[in-house]
Amino acid sequence: MAVTGVLWAVAALYVAQANLPKNVIELPGQDKAATAVGPVAPQGWAFFTKSPRDVELVPYVYRDGEWRSALRAPHARPSNAFGLDRASRSQGIEMALLLERAGELTDWADCAGALTAVDCLDTAAASDRVRNPSPEPSLCGTAAIVQMRPVPWAWRDLLPGTHTPEKAATWKVSC
Structure with missing residues (x-):
C-alpha cells in the first residue's frame, strides 16, 4: 500500500515538473518524462484554472x-x-x-x-x-x-x- 502511494507521488512530481517553467529542481530523466507527459497531459495547468480577471x-x-x-x-x-x-x-x-x-x-x-x-x-x-x-x-x-x-x-x-x-x-x- 505504501509503495503504491510513493509511486503515485513520484509520478505526480514528474508530471508537475514537466509542466512547470524551468527552475532549480532537476529530476533524473526529466527530459524523457517531459516528452512522455506532453501527449498524455497536453493542457498543462491552465486547463484547470480560470483567469481571476474574467467577468x-x-x-x-x-x-x-x-x-x-x-x-x-x-x-x-x-x-x-x-x-x-x-x-x-x-x-x-x-x-x-x-x-x-x-x-x-x-x-x-x-x-x-x-x-x-x-x-x-x-x-x-x-x-x-x-x-x-x-x-x-x-x-x-x-x-x-x-x-x-x-x-x-x-x-x-x-x-x-x-x-x-x-x-x-x-x-x-x-x-
Whole structure:
C-alpha cells in the first residue's frame, strides 16, 4: 500500500515538473518524462484554472420591492449539501439559455458610476418578456443578470466590494 502511494507521488512530481517553467529542481530523466507527459497531459495547468480577471454573470430577482441575489453558488456551502447537490451548477446554463432566448432584444444597461449591482439594477429598465426553458428554474418573475468585474487587488481598499457592475439586463421571465 505504501509503495503504491510513493509511486503515485513520484509520478505526480514528474508530471508537475514537466509542466512547470524551468527552475532549480532537476529530476533524473526529466527530459524523457517531459516528452512522455506532453501527449498524455497536453493542457498543462491552465486547463484547470480560470483567469481571476474574467467577468462574472450574477443572477438577481426582484422580490418584495427589492433586488436580491439569486446566486446558488458557492457550490460547497451547506445549502448545496457541501457540493453534493448539483443544482448550483445548472444556474450558469440557465443564464446562458435566458441570454440566448432574449437575444438582440436584450437592453443592456450601462452600470457606469454604480458601486453595487443593486445600484445599477435600480436604474435599469426591463427588456421584453422571455420564457425560461430550464426544467428547474431559479429565475422567474422580474429577473436580471449583472455582468460583474473583479476589483483589481491594488484597488481593494478603495471600493466596498470585491466586484463592480459593468452592465445589467432585466426581463419579465415566465417559467
